[in-house]
Amino acid sequence: MTSGVLGNIEVHGTPTARVAAAYRRIAEVDRPEVWITLRNEVDVAADAAAVEQRVADGESLPLAGVLVAVKDNIDVAGLPTTAACPEFAYLAEVTAAAVERLVAAGAVVLGKTNLDQFATGLVGTRSPYGAVRHADDPALISGGSSSGSAVAVALGIADIGIGTDTAGSGRVPAALHGIVGIKATLGIIPAHGVVPACVDYDAVTVFATDLDRAVAVAAVMAGPDTRDPRSRAWPADVPLAAPQVPRLAIPRAEDLSALSQPYRDAFARTVSAVNSTGMTTEEVDISGLLDAALLLYDGAIVAERYAAVGTFLDTAPASADPTVTAIIKAAGNTTGPGFAADLDALASAKVAAAVTLRGFAGLLLPTTTEHPSIAAVQADPVGINRRMGTYTNFCNLLDMAAIAIPGLPTATGGPFGVMVVTPAFADQVAIDIAARILGNDSAPTLIESGTELAVFGAHLRGQPLHWQLEEIGARFTGEIRTTDAYRLTALDTTPPKPGLVRHGPGLGAPILGELFRISAAGLGRFLATLPAPMALTSIELSDGRSVIGFACTYDAARAATDITSFGGWKAYLQDQN
Numbered sequence: 001m002t003s004g005v006l007g008n009i010e011v012h013g014t015p016t017a018r019v020a021a022a023y024r025r026i027a028e029v030d031r032p033e034v035w036i037t038l039r040n041e042v043d044v045a046a047d048a049a050a051v052e053q054r055v056a057d058g059e060s061l062p063l064a065g066v067l068v069a070v071k072d073n074i075d076v077a078g079l080p081t082t083a084a085c086p087e088f089a090y091l092a093e094v095t096a097a098a099v100e101r102l103v104a105a106g107a108v109v110l111g112k113t114n115l116d117q118f119a120t121g122l123v124g125t126r127s128p129y130g131a132v133r134h135a136d137d138p139a140l141i142s143g144g145s146s147s148g149s150a151v152a153v154a155l156g157i158a159d160i161g162i163g164t165d166t167a168g169s170g171r172v173p174a175a176l177h178g179i180v181g182i183k184a185t186l187g188i189i190p191a192h193g194v195v196p197a198c199v200d201y202d203a204v205t206v207f208a209t210d211l212d213r214a215v216a217v218a219a220v221m222a223g224p225d226t227r228d229p230r231s232r233a234w235p236a237d238v239p240l241a242a243p244q245v246p247r248l249a250i251p252r253a254e255d256l257s258a259l260s261q262p263y264r265d266a267f268a269r270t271v272s273a274v275n276s277t278g279m280t281t282e283e284v285d286i287s288g289l290l291d292a293a294l295l296l297y298d299g300a301i302v303a304e305r306y307a308a309v310g311t312f313l314d315t316a317p318a319s320a321d322p323t324v325t326a327i328i329k330a331a332g333n334t335t336g337p338g339f340a341a342d343l344d345a346l347a348s349a350k351v352a353a354a355v356t357l358r359g360f361a362g363l364l365l366p367t368t369t370e371h372p373s374i375a376a377v378q379a380d381p382v383g384i385n386r387r388m389g390t391y392t393n394f395c396n397l398l399d400m401a402a403i404a405i406p407g408l409p410t411a412t413g414g415p416f417g418v419m420v421v422t423p424a425f426a427d428q429v430a431i432d433i434a435a436r437i438l439g440n441d442s443a444p445t446l447i448e449s450g451t452e453l454a455v456f457g458a459h460l461r462g463q464p465l466h467w468q469l470e471e472i473g474a475r476f477t478g479e480i481r482t483t484d485a486y487r488l489t490a491l492d493t494t495p496p497k498p499g500l501v502r503h504g505p506g507l508g509a510p511i512l513g514e515l516f517r518i519s520a521a522g523l524g525r526f527l528a529t530l531p532a533p534m535a536l537t538s539i540e541l542s543d544g545r546s547v548i549g550f551a552c553t554y555d556a557a558r559a560a561t562d563i564t565s566f567g568g569w570k571a572y573l574q575d576q577n
Contacts, residue, residue, distance in 0.1 A: 015048035015065030015108060022067050022110060025157050033130035034148045034155070036072045037079050038111040047108045054106065061106030063220060069152035070099055071145075071163045072112035073119050074204070075193035083195045084117040084127040087317035088309070096193025097228065098204045098221040099162060105220045110158055113148025117321040118309050119164050119197040120328065121145045122172045122368070122388045123377045128319040131374050135177055139373050143173030143388075146205065150177055153207045160217050161207035166197045167296055168368070168392025170205025171404035175367035175417025180214045180434075181404035182206050184446075185424045186396055187232035189218065190225035198296070198304035200230065201396040211405065215431055215444035222446070237521035238425050239473025240450050242432035244461065246361035248274065248420075249284040258390040260370040266416035267366045270407035270437075274364065277436050281364065284356055292349035293393035297327070297386070299345070300338035301397070306331035323381045346397055353398050354423065362426070362433050365391045367404050367417035391419065399424040403434045429473065445475075451523050454480060454539045454549030456488070456513040457569045458497040465495065472522035481510040481542040489560035490572065491533070491552065498569045499533065499552030499560055502540075510542055512568030513549070523548070532556075 013021065023041045048065060055064055070076055073083040075092035076099055082089040095103065103109065116126040124147030125131035132147035134140040135154035142151050146163025150173030153161040163170045165183045174181030182205060189204040196202055204221065208214035224231040250271055256264055271281055295301050305328045313325050357363055368388045377384050395402045400421050407418040418437070420430040428447050435443035453474070458465040461476065482500070487508040489499045500511060518526075527536055533556030539549035566572040 013065070015051045016045050018065050018067060019045045019048045019108065022157050025155065029155050029157070031133065031151065031155065033114055033132050034151050034157075036082055036084065036112050036114050036129050036148070039079070039109065044108060044110060051106050051108060062216065063102060064106035066102075066107045066159045066217075067157075068099070068102055068107045068109050069111065069113050069149045069158035069161045070109055071115050071149045071161070073115060073164060073195040074099060074162060076109055076112065079112055081112070081195060083119065083309070084115050084129060085317060086128065086319050088312060092193070094193065096204075097190040097225040099193070101221050102162075102217065107160075110152070113152055113161070115147055116145035116169075117324045118195070118305070118328065119145040119166060119169060120305065120324045121385055122168055122392075123381075123385050124173065125374055125377050125381070126321045126324050128321070133374065139375070140371055141176070141374055141377055143176040143368070145169040146173055146207070150174060150179065150181070150207045153177075153209060154179055159208070160213065163205045163207060164191075164194055164197070165203045165205045166201050166396060167389050168395075170203065170207070171392050171402060171417075171419060172368045172388060174207055174404040176371055176415060178406045178415035178417070180208050180211050180406075182214045182218045183395065183402045183404070184218060184222065184427050185232070185401045186399055187224070187228070187230050188234070188427065189221045190223070190228035190231040192225050192227040192231070196304070196308040198301065199308065200304060201296070201301075203396060211403075211431070211434055211438060211440065212444045215446050219446050219448070234447055234449055235425055235521075237472070237519050238447060238449070239429050240447055240517055240519060241473055241475035242361050242429040243470045246279045246433050246436070247359065248279055248281045248433065249286075249357055249360040249363045250281045251286045251365065252283045255286045255290065256366070258369045258387055259366055262410040262412070262414070263366055263370060263416055266408055266410045267418070270416070270418055271364070273408055274437055277439075279433070279436060282360075284360075286356065286363070288349060288352045288356060289394045289398070290390065292346065292353070292397055293390065295342050295345060296393045296397055299342040300334040301342050301346075302327070302331040303334040303339055306334075350398050353400075357423070361422070361429055363421040365419045365421060366407075367391065367419045371414060395421060401425070401427040401430055403430045405434045405438055426473075428475075450475070450517040450519055452477070452547040453516050453518050453523065453526070454513050454541075454547050455516065456498055456500050456511060456550055458495055459550070460514050460570060463569075465497075468526075469516055469518070472518060472525060474516040474518040474522060477515045477517055480513050480515045482508075482513070483540045483542055484508050484510055485540060486511050487557070487562060487564040488566070488569070488572075489552075489557045490563050491556060491560045497534075498563065498572070499557045500539070500549070501551060501554055501557040509564050509567060511564070512571070515547065
């Protein structure tokens, strides 16, 4: 075994060779603060050798030999979980569901990484194991709270980093390092085996250097698990693609007041670049979203942090970070009525957000506000951290998905990141938009569910009813041809559309069409609203497959003009013009 494939990315070298290279890199960069528990190289190499044997035995492992750094608030059996507090440590007996799925797919765990204590912070400095320095400039912060996992990826040690995100911890470190961070819809990746921060708003996240790799890993981790009562499955109406021409909401100038000037300039240039791709942007008032973000720490929702570890912190452990302790212990003063009031405020904010973003494929935001030095954060540990969460804090509160990707760099060449934010379960839409922004030729697929639907006329791309497919998030998968058993007619309908009818082998001609993948609910919607004389039936394709597709009744086809000789609807229309 010399290489494997992760998504569309080649992973070169045998797993054991890649482990050896990773440990050489660890020694080379000399960043001990990245790790809380770094596994012995011999043990990791043994795991890699076991992966090689599994592959040799014929097992299909999509993540064979992929090296993983796991945030140390996520359980890995046999390793301590500290949440960056030594007195809190316990030896995990069971691996967290998300990591368990990675290992089952062939990934190899290098160790557990440093974090802002109890996942409370966006700076990466709130840890007794040391402030995690930026991968490229050690004077700057790494971002948090998933600091170690992001830096392990940015330094080229790990292929992927697994983090968590309640207020932006899976996105801010990505932005500061020019890498990708995926925060899926809450519950899509189960949070079993995670030390909770705010249990209702915690997400397991992934860092990678590119979108394809990040999505491939997220797809392996996704799916409900009964051990996490908040985990969720993709719904029956899940959108499977962004529109051909996405329309993106962006903040007004006054909503960007928190940005440093270098980041404001970088965001403006990034928006201009997005518009040059054919996507469109339009300013909207996001003040309601920014107000909702304040509920995470300024309201009673923070009580969930006290419920998680407040009693432990009341014992005054010696290694407790004073800033983290102050935040969590203050949360113990919240009241039940206050919590209920904030839940009601969040419900209203969700509705308002949906109204604001209606008609948009997504919301494009700067991920964070600035890139401060470690010294600056130590001088102002609360104010800077608070500002850095301006655009990330509301996402989980309002049940939204977000993909953090690199934007255009600052004028001095520093990294700058943007987020594509979408409603819950529109994760694939966010991925498609992110791929367009990054200039990728194609977008990786997170969601494999759905039904293939063949179209041959008015629903083809560029035709008058194609909007109906876009409205339900249908995903174009390619052009197709039928067998020679079909004939095509031009029906007398408004708008004009063809009718496809099966006559029998050799009694027709191959007809050109397009294949889309649509959700189960989307297919039901088409069936429920299908006008006469159209029908949905099984269509035989020239490659031997059979798929559901549009046809028409035999009597309607008999009364129509036969256009089979054109080989497809678009060729017929072109001839008519």
